[in-house]
Amino acid sequence: MLGHREAALLYFEDLTPGTRFTHGPVTVTADAIVAFAEEFDPMPFHLDAAAGEESLLGGLAASGWHSCCLLMRMICDGFLLETAGMGSPGIEEVRWLKPVRPGDALTMHASVTEARPSRSRRDMGLVKFEFALVNQDGQRVTVMSNLVMFARRPAGEAA
Amino acid sequence: MLGHREAALLYFEDLTPGTRFTHGPVTVTADAIVAFAEEFDPMPFHLDAAAGEESLLGGLAASGWHSCCLLMRMICDGFLLETAGMGSPGIEEVRWLKPVRPGDALTMHASVTEARPSRSRRDMGLVKFEFALVNQDGQRVTVMSNLVMFARRPAGEAA
Numbered sequence: 001m002l003g004h005r006e007a008a009l010l011y012f013e014d015l016t017p018g019t020r021f022t023h024g025p026v027t028v029t030a031d032a033i034v035a036f037a038e039e040f041d042p043m044p045f046h047l048d049a050a051a052g053e054e055s056l057l058g059g060l061a062a063s064g065w066h067s068c069c070l071l072m073r074m075i076c077d078g079f080l081l082e083t084a085g086m087g088s089p090g091i092e093e094v095r096w097l098k099p100v101r102p103g104d105a106l107t108m109h110a111s112v113t114e115a116r117p118s119r120s121r122r123d124m125g126l127v128k129f130e131f132a133l134v135n136q137d138g139q140r141v142t143v144m145s146n147l148v149m150f151a152r153r154p155a156g157e158a159a
Numbered sequence: 160m161l162g163h164r165e166a167a168l169l170y171f172e173d174l175t176p177g178t179r180f181t182h183g184p185v186t187v188t189a190d191a192i193v194a195f196a197e198e199f200d201p202m203p204f205h206l207d208a209a210a211g212e213e214s215l216l217g218g219l220a221a222s223g224w225h226s227c228c229l230l231m232r233m234i235c236d237g238f239l240l241e242t243a244g245m246g247s248p249g250i251e252e253v254r255w256l257k258p259v260r261p262g263d264a265l266t267m268h269a270s271v272t273e274a275r276p277s278r279s280r281r282d283m284g285l286v287k288f289e290f291a292l293v294n295q296d297g298q299r300v301t302v303m304s305n306l307v308m309f310a311r312r313p314a315g316e317a318a
Contacts (some may be wrong), residue, residue: 039228039232040228040229040231040232041228041231041232041235042232042235042240043235043239043240043244043246045246055245055246056245056246056308057246063231064246064247064249064250065224065227065228065231068224068227069198069199069200069224069228070199072199072200072222072224073198073199073200073201076200076201076202080202081201081202085202086214086215087202087204087214087215087216087223088223088255089254089255090223090252090253090254090255091223091250091252091253092252093249093250093251093252094249094250095248095249096247096248096249149215
């Protein structure tokens with residue numbers, strides 16, 4: 001396996017405000033919803049259709065954390081694995097706007113809203129993204145904003 | 160399985176500012192770190208010790224999302240499954256302060272910081288929590304704040 005720096009196609013300098021990426025759709029199964037919930041979020045409305053119907057969710061629905069993890073995987077597959085990404089200091093905000101149901105086909109949208117060089121590290125920059133998961137009906141089910149750290153393009157490397 | 164309303168011990172009225180819960184420790188394995196990353200966050204520094212050492216993380220470390228999911232599970236096991244919890248509208252903030260390493264033994268701390276009745280639903284209240292995952296050295300590795308919705312105690316039910 002190549003280290004991600006060797007394989008990187010995109011550096012900080014490439015991720016200017018307005019840059020967009022998309023990936024998907026990826027379909028979510030009932031089995032995956034229940035398996036995730038059993039491991040990480042075993043609230044009744046994520047495990048059982050009847051409990052889901054009695055809840056605010058109105059039917060079996062994925063854990064919000066499952067939505068976030070599916071979004072993260074689509075971010076990786078959609079662009080992040082092809083960048084000099086160095087990780088993230090955290091999450092600025094997530095809103096779970098709509099339930100994610102068995103059979104939903106989710107598409108990831110990413111948009112760069114800000115980019116600035118790091119004050120502490122000359123080899124790094126910080127890029128703020130807004131991410132959305134959109135279902136087959138065009139509804140945004142999960143939105144997230146956060147900062148991601150990227151290496152700056154090494155001197156002498158062609159853009 | 161009982162619905163969570165039938166089994167609930169704690170309602171909105173019980174979760175006043177200053178209320179605290181703790182749970183753990185739970186030990187994280189290298190296998191679990193790699194398995195989670197392969198499924199949801201396959202960045203090299205979450206999959207491979209050498210790539211981790213070359214990264215800002217300084218060694219193999221769990222995906223921040225994995226930390227969040229472990230925290231969620233400890234929140235469930237520590238108190239949430241014994242409440243009339245109705246879910247959450249999202250995450251206000253997460254900060255990944257320190258790497259989570261293979262062998263780390265993590266403890267969850269929860270603290271209620273605000274509680275208010277819902278303006279739109281008389282049967283519900285909103286409770287703001289600050290959560291922390293603390294490792295065996297007493298370091299806070301992940302902190303999170305978010306709102307959780309709880310049913311209000313039904314009229315006539317004893318506190």
